[in-house]
Amino acid sequence: MAVLGIPILEDLYPSTMDMWPLEAKEFNRNWTFYENLKAGRLTTTKCKSCGHVAYPPRVICPECYSEDLEYTDLPTKGKVIIFSEEVKGVPLGFDSPLIHAVIDLGVDPARRVLTRVINCPAGTLQRGDEVQLAVFPVPALPIDKGRQGTVMSERVFFAFEPVKK
Amino acid sequence: MARNAVILAGGQSKWGVREAHIVDLFQEAAKACLDDVPNLKPKDIDGLIVATSYAGRCSFQVNTAPVIAERCGLKPTSICTRCDTLCAGGSTAIILAKGLVESGCADIVMAAGGEKLYTPQKWEVFYSELASVDHDWDGVHGMGLPPPFFALTAQEHMMHYGTKKEDLAAVSVANYNYAATNPVAQMQKALTLEEAMGAPIVVPPLTLYDCCPITDGAAACIITTEEIARKFTDRPLVYIRGTAQTCLNSVSANFPGAHLADWKHTRIAAEKAYSRAKISASDVKVAQTHDCFSISEVIEVEELGFCKKGEGGEFCRSKQIELGGKVPVNTDGGLLAVGHPFGATGIRQGTEIMKQLQGRARHQVKDADIGLTHNLSGANAEHTILVYGREPVK
Numbered sequence: 175m176a177v178l179g180i181p182i183l184e185d186l187y188p189s190t191m192d193m194w195p196l197e198a199k200e201f202n203r204n205w206t207f208y209e210n211l212k213a214g215r216l217t218t219t220k221c222k223s224c225g226h227v228a229y230p231p232r233v234i235c236p237e238c239y240s241e242d243l244e245y246t247d248l249p250t251k252g253k254v255i256i257f258s259e260e261v262k263g264v265p266l267g268f269d270s271p272l273i274h275a276v277i278d279l280g281v282d283p284a285r286r287v288l289t290r291v292i293n294c295p296a297g298t299l300q301r302g303d304e305v306q307l308a309v310f311p312v313p314a315l316p317i318d319k320g321r322q323g324t325v326m327s328e329r330v331f332f333a334f335e336p337v338k339k
Numbered sequence: 340m341a342r343n344a345v346i347l348a349g350g351q352s353k354w355g356v357r358e359a360h361i362v363d364l365f366q367e368a369a370k371a372c373l374d375d376v377p378n379l380k381p382k383d384i385d386g387l388i389v390a391t392s393y394a395g396r397c398s399f400q401v402n403t404a405p406v407i408a409e410r411c412g413l414k415p416t417s418i419c420t421r422c423d424t425l426c427a428g429g430s431t432a433i434i435l436a437k438g439l440v441e442s443g444c445a446d447i448v449m450a451a452g453g454e455k456l457y458t459p460q461k462w463e464v465f466y467s468e469l470a471s472v473d474h475d476w477d478g479v480h481g482m483g484l485p486p487p488f489f490a491l492t493a494q495e496h497m498m499h500y501g502t503k504k505e506d507l508a509a510v511s512v513a514n515y516n517y518a519a520t521n522p523v524a525q526m527q528k529a530l531t532l533e534e535a536m537g538a539p540i541v542v543p544p545l546t547l548y549d550c551c552p553i554t555d556g557a558a559a560c561i562i563t564t565e566e567i568a569r570k571f572t573d574r575p576l577v578y579i580r581g582t583a584q585t586c587l588n589s590v591s592a593n594f595p596g597a598h599l600a601d602w603k604h605t606r607i608a609a610e611k612a613y614s615r616a617k618i619s620a621s622d623v624k625v626a627q628t629h630d631c632f633s634i635s636e637v638i639e640v641e642e643l644g645f646c647k648k649g650e651g652g653e654f655c656r657s658k659q660i661e662l663g664g665k666v667p668v669n670t671d672g673g674l675l676a677v678g679h680p681f682g683a684t685g686i687r688q689g690t691e692i693m694k695q696l697q698g699r700a701r702h703q704v705k706d707a708d709i710g711l712t713h714n715l716s717g718a719n720a721e722h723t724i725l726v727y728g729r730e731p732v733k
Contacts, residue, residue: 195474258491274481
């Protein structure tokens with residue numbers, strides 16, 4: 175389908191307008207984070223030299239600059255410290271209600287993670303509520319592989335959702 | 340002999356929803372700036388630092404400095420570059436210009452900032468705001484547009500310090516009333532407390548007048564040395580006494596304070612800027628702080644040391660931010676009412692402080708000799724402070 179006003183963009187993918195991360199191995203050295211998400215794990219990188227755990231994951235240790243890192247699991251359940259709800263005027267790409275919460279996953283460096291809360295009707299969330307990791311599919315990344323044509327690389331992303339009481 | 344940087348001239352285009360291209364807005368700002376000191380001509384300017392963050396996304400233009408230089412009739416021979424620190428871009432340009440003129444790398448630098456944010460279809464700028472914060476870790480959670488983040492900030496200030504909605508409304512009322520007679524402001528209307536309290540909800544507890552608008556506009560100022568400035572003007576000179584820019588995190592999960600209403604990075608920036616300027620908070624007679632939201636100004640007057648931590652709400656509600664108060668803040672109307680074309684804001688603020696210290700501001704603070712500008716940028720991830728004075732640091 176053509177882009178309105180720009181007919182030359184018919185069937186082309188502009189990464190500069192993609193709201194999701196370029197998660198594929200070809201474009202992201204932290205692709206393992208997203209592979210782990212697909213398995214229901216929330217992970218980040220830990221330095222094998224000095225032991226420092228950093229969030230979000232990276233390719234060098236921000237403390238000692240070692241490149242010798244490994245993925246470590248973060249808890250997938252946490253508690254809502256505070257939250258906001260946007261019902262009207264939610265921006266393109268998100269559904270109403272757009273709920274944001276600062277959640278405590280109980281371990282450093284994830285004591286105050288700002289996340290979206292989904293699968294939660296407006297007016298029902300409360301401070302102190304327990305939430306759990308919710309992984310959902312997002313549109314696949316179309317990568318131009320030359321003669322092989324366009325390969326679709328599957329993607330997921332995450333939010334948190336209320337734990338059913 | 341030490342070269343001391345001064346702000347010689349400043350001006351801005353009309354801000355608001357503009358039927359104009361970004362390079363039109365920069366031309367309007369450059370003209371307003373040079374009209375401020377008519378002896379100064381484009382040929383005198385040997386440096387240009389452009390501050391814009393959204394030209395790449397909203398105007399399909401990167402490497403903006405040569406484009407702006409050419410359209411504004413400038414032929415810089417010492418420096419011609421761009422900086423991108425979003426909401427702090429203009430202040431960053433002034434800091435860089437100060438360093439360049441004091442070190443002798445340039446003599447007369449124009450710092451010019453601007454954005455054209457209203458795109459032909461409105462969804463685009465809101466969508467592109469995903470790039471205003473860490474795209475892959477915060478933008479992707481819908482944190483690009485800032486009201487949710489500052490709603491959380493306001494809630495935590497209310498929770499920890501008992502701040503009330505009336506305190507936030509007092510900031511909106513003060514800043515709108517300052518801008519009511521400002522001919523280049525986006526919002527030129529007086530506001531009552533009742534109107535502010537009864538405004539439509541954005542993200543609770545924030546309502547319409549708690550949030551700055553989206554703005555098209557540009558601003559420009561001239562940074563040079565005191566010796567050069569004296570050749571062009573008889574006005575009192577306004578020195579850039581001390582500056583600081585502090586960045587301790589980018590992703591919101593690494594916010595440096597104990598909670599979102601505890602701005603450790605602002606305190607660090609203030610301490611450093613005050614130390615370099617050889618002043619203390621009590622010396623500041625007028626300030627332009629980053630009132631992107633009413634709650635921001637409440638927290639800023641605390642962290643900048645104008646009142647005790649937790650008492651910002653009371654400080655604002657008791658009119659200490661208005662003329663005759665302890666520290667009049669955002670005397671031209673601030674971001675809330677003049678608007679906020681990101682890269683232009685710091686230059687608008689610096690220009691207002693220059694006018695205050697020269698005794699020619701629209702809402703003049705009596706005997707103003709030390710003034711301050713402050714910006715936050717990103718997901719409240721960087722703080723930028725400049726201290727201006729009627730005397731150089733000795």
